[in-house]
Amino acid sequence: MDGVAEEYDVVVLGTGLTECVLSGILSVKGKKVLHIDRNPQYGGEMSSVNLEYLFKKYEHKFGRIASSTPWTKPGSDASDTKPWEKFPPARHWNIDLVPKLLMACGELTNILFQTGITENHEFTQIAGSFVQVGQGSSATVAKVPSTATEAATSSLVGLMEKYAAQSFMRWVGAFQENDPATHKGLNIQSATMKEVFEKFGLKDSTRDFIGHSMALHQDNAYLTQAGMIKDTVLRIRLYVNSMAQYGRSPYIYPEYGLAELPQSYARLSAIYGGTYMLNTNVDEFLWKDGKISGIKATMTDPIDKSEMLKFETKCSMILADPTYFPDKARPTRYLLRAICILNSPIPALRTDKKCNEDKNFSLQLIIPQSQIGRKNDVYVAALSPQQKVCPDGYYIATVSTISEGGSDYVNELKSGLDQVGTPVVTFMVPPVPVYEPLESGHQDKVFLSKSYDSTSHFESTTDDIQDIYFRATGEPLTVKGLREGQLAVGGK
Amino acid sequence: MAAPRSQQAGRPGSRFAQFKLVLLGESAVGKSSLVLRFVKDQFDDYRESTIGAAFLTQTIPLDENTTVKFEIWDTAGQERYKSLAPMYYRNANCAVVVYDITQSSSLDKAKAWVKELQRQANENIIIALAGNKLDLVRDSPDKRAISTADAQQYASEAGLLFFETSAKTADNVKELFTAIAKKLPLDQAGPRNLRSAGSRPGVNLRPESSSTQGAGGCQC
Numbered sequence: 001m002d003g004v005a006e007e008y009d010v011v012v013l014g015t016g017l018t019e020c021v022l023s024g025i026l027s028v029k030g031k032k033v034l035h036i037d038r039n040p041q042y043g044g045e046m047s048s049v050n051l052e053y054l055f056k057k058y059e060h061k062f063g064r065i066a067s068s069t070p071w072t073k074p075g076s077d078a079s080d081t082k083p084w085e086k087f088p089p090a091r092h093w094n095i096d097l098v099p100k101l102l103m104a105c106g107e108l109t110n111i112l113f114q115t116g117i118t119e120n121h122e123f124t125q126i127a128g129s130f131v132q133v134g135q136g137s138s139a140t141v142a143k144v145p146s147t148a149t150e151a152a153t154s155s156l157v158g159l160m161e162k163y164a165a166q167s168f169m170r171w172v173g174a175f176q177e178n179d180p181a182t183h184k185g186l187n188i189q190s191a192t193m194k195e196v197f198e199k200f201g202l203k204d205s206t207r208d209f210i211g212h213s214m215a216l217h218q219d220n221a222y223l224t225q226a227g228m229i230k231d232t233v234l235r236i237r238l239y240v241n242s243m244a245q246y247g248r249s250p251y252i253y254p255e256y257g258l259a260e261l262p263q264s265y266a267r268l269s270a271i272y273g274g275t276y277m278l279n280t281n282v283d284e285f286l287w288k289d290g291k292i293s294g295i296k297a298t299m300t301d302p303i304d305k306s307e308m309l310k311f312e313t314k315c316s317m318i319l320a321d322p323t324y325f326p327d328k329a330r331p332t333r334y335l336l337r338a339i340c341i342l343n344s345p346i347p348a349l350r351t352d353k354k355c356n357e358d359k360n361f362s363l364q365l366i367i368p369q370s371q372i373g374r375k376n377d378v379y380v381a382a383l384s385p386q387q388k389v390c391p392d393g394y395y396i397a398t399v400s401t402i403s404e405g406g407s408d409y410v411n412e413l414k415s416g417l418d419q420v421g422t423p424v425v426t427f428m429v430p431p432v433p434v435y436e437p438l439e440s441g442h443q444d445k446v447f448l449s450k451s452y453d454s455t456s457h458f459e460s461t462t463d464d465i466q467d468i469y470f471r472a473t474g475e476p477l478t479v480k481g482l483r484e485g486q487l488a489v490g491g492k
Numbered sequence: 493m494a495a496p497r498s499q500q501a502g503r504p505g506s507r508f509a510q511f512k513l514v515l516l517g518e519s520a521v522g523k524s525s526l527v528l529r530f531v532k533d534q535f536d537d538y539r540e541s542t543i544g545a546a547f548l549t550q551t552i553p554l555d556e557n558t559t560v561k562f563e564i565w566d567t568a569g570q571e572r573y574k575s576l577a578p579m580y581y582r583n584a585n586c587a588v589v590v591y592d593i594t595q596s597s598s599l600d601k602a603k604a605w606v607k608e609l610q611r612q613a614n615e616n617i618i619i620a621l622a623g624n625k626l627d628l629v630r631d632s633p634d635k636r637a638i639s640t641a642d643a644q645q646y647a648s649e650a651g652l653l654f655f656e657t658s659a660k661t662a663d664n665v666k667e668l669f670t671a672i673a674k675k676l677p678l679d680q681a682g683p684r685n686l687r688s689a690g691s692r693p694g695v696n697l698r699p700e701s702s703s704t705q706g707a708g709g710c711q712c
Contacts, residue, residue, distance in 0.1 A: 042577050042579075090612075091611060091613075104695070119546070120546075122583075124695065245695070246695050255583075260579045263577035263580075264579055266570070267546075267570070267579065267580060270570045271546055275569070275573070276569075276570045276573060277573040277575055278575040280573075299573060301574070308574075
């Protein structure tokens with residue numbers, strides 16, 4: 001039982017959420033899985049890490065971001081070689097490298113529930129969902145309205161548009177794809193969202209918050225592209241229904257950080273016989289007739305880096321994150337991120353009565369691109385000790401956007417950084433490539449996932465999980481009923 | 493720290509608290525066998541790893557008013573290649589760190605796990621050290637590689653409960669889990685249901701809360 005088996009049905013490379021959900025489900029369905037990661041921790045690109053990791057890996061700056069002091073390169077702190085020791089110890093920190101949240105009614109929440117994973121974790125509600133109007137000194141940040149009634153009273157909607165916004169929200173509720181009576185006289189296939197907004201007499205700023213902070217579109221392509229009406233209606237409904245679940249925001253979050261979720265699926269896979277190896281490098285891929293047939297790999301000791309195990313095994317397919325096959329994927333864009341460690345809550349929530357009562361200072365703030373003269377939205381995700389990601393007295397805010405070129409990352413993220421106050425320390429993550437696989441995997445039996453994109457939630461990730469599952473097995477992914485038979489057994 | 497799950501049950505004054513317990517230690521020291529003995533009072537010389545069980549449960553009546561229920565999580569074999577997910581012991585209330593009294597290296601590994609728990613797990617986690625395979629040294633004392641006194645001394649210094657056990661003969665197995673139950677902070681167990689939103693801002697995920705997406709209705 002100590003040796004690696006001669007053959008596996010599936011070898012999975014990388015322990016991000018996508019790979020781990022697939023491993024877990026394939027194991028439950030009886031496949032023999034070997035799951036490998038080159039890193040010493042679970043999570044791949046979406047690991048949750050401590051401060052030592054951030055200080056060792058990323059440029060950082062103490063205090064005001066806009067100050068003229070230069071960024072400190074990782075590992076080059078001359079006088080003070082272990083800056084993380086000035087902070088509470090490692091156990092208190094679970095800082096996400098990918099700033100995402102779960103939609104309460106989203107597909108990931110459904111998969112988590114159907115596979116029994118929700119039993120392993122506590123989830124907290126994110127306390128606020130905000131949108132910014134205007135920029136610079138005239139920027140205002142307001143709560144995103146989520147019902148027809150709220151739309152009518154929101155400061156985001158101009159006096160003249162209140163009735164229009166209310167009617168629009170009612171229309172979103174009534175819309176049915178197969179009932180032309182609910183289509184406002186438009187051809188749903190060929191008409192655009194721009195035409196819909198015009199029908200209701202909604203102006204640019206209202207369109208901005210509906211399209212970006214409720215439908216969660218990241219740019220304005222949805223406005224003029226035909227066939228986006230149904231998609232946009234469903235997105236708004238997902239937002240509104242998620243919001244209606246717990247009342248303060250549509251988002252929920254697993255305590256101790258996002259990387260708990262891949263770990264939980266890895267455990268599910270292991271319970272069903274999956275074999276797990278961290279710290280393991282693939283030395284060579286083995287091919288037969290153009291198809292993957294196996295791997296050669298080496299596992300090293302996490303402490304002394306000595307070689308622990310060298311092995312070769314056969315497999316009939318590989319599922320992997322794209323970093324394991326850089327020649328089979330291409331970067332489509334680059335993500336910019338700044339991770340800010342704060343010692344006071346994010347300004348937008350500081351005086352909020354409910355946040356102070358609950359000590360839950362977490363939010364998602366969306367800054368629509370047109371408000372700040374960009375092509376891509378800027379996101380701010382803030383978390384607090386309530387989410388068990390940082391110690392009491394500290395807060396984490398991550399500012400992110402899609403890079404539009406150039407090397408002035410601070411300037412691209414500026415509108416978001418302006419909303420976090422004065423951080424204790426800020427870490428600048430160098431541009432993260434978003435890879436997309438070049439091929440479907442049908443030919444070589446290597447099925448690659450997409451990188452985690454810049455969206456604030458996991459809806460595109462679950463699309464990818466379902467897509468890979470279908471490509472790899474030829475069957476649609478059904479999770480309903482998977483949790484039966486994996487509940488506790490025994491005992492009295 | 494993860495609050496133990498507790499509820500008032502049965503007649504007034506009776507108390508029922510649930511705690512997560514994890515087992516740690518090198519491969520093949522008998523972690524699963526200890527659980528199997530405790531939960532089902534069974535032993536199997538050639539047992540393969542359990543497949544398909546997320547955790548096992550067992551209750552211990554502490555006194556006529558108090559019952560402790562353990563939710564016992566197994567490593568699922570992830571420790572074999574040093575790849576145990578920290579999520580496994582993240583919010584554990586108690587841990588049994590197991591070594592094999594006939595394998596001297598297994599105590600070093602146990603000490604490393606104790607260190608890891610003290611670094612990463614709940615600050616007030618109750619840790620018990622269990623020197624397993626006591627039956628092997630009963631028959632042939634020369635097989636013993638770790639003396640009781642040495643292990644006892646380490647356990648005292650590190651603030652751990654300590655037992656030498658045999659999953660095979662059931663020696664000290666019940667005693668081990670009972671000692672843990674007695675040390676658990678029952679008084680801190682506030683009335684809290686398994687997944688209730690209740691007084692805390694946590695959320696209660698339930699099937700009807702999922703997947704309303706696209707399904708016609710809208711709460712607009």
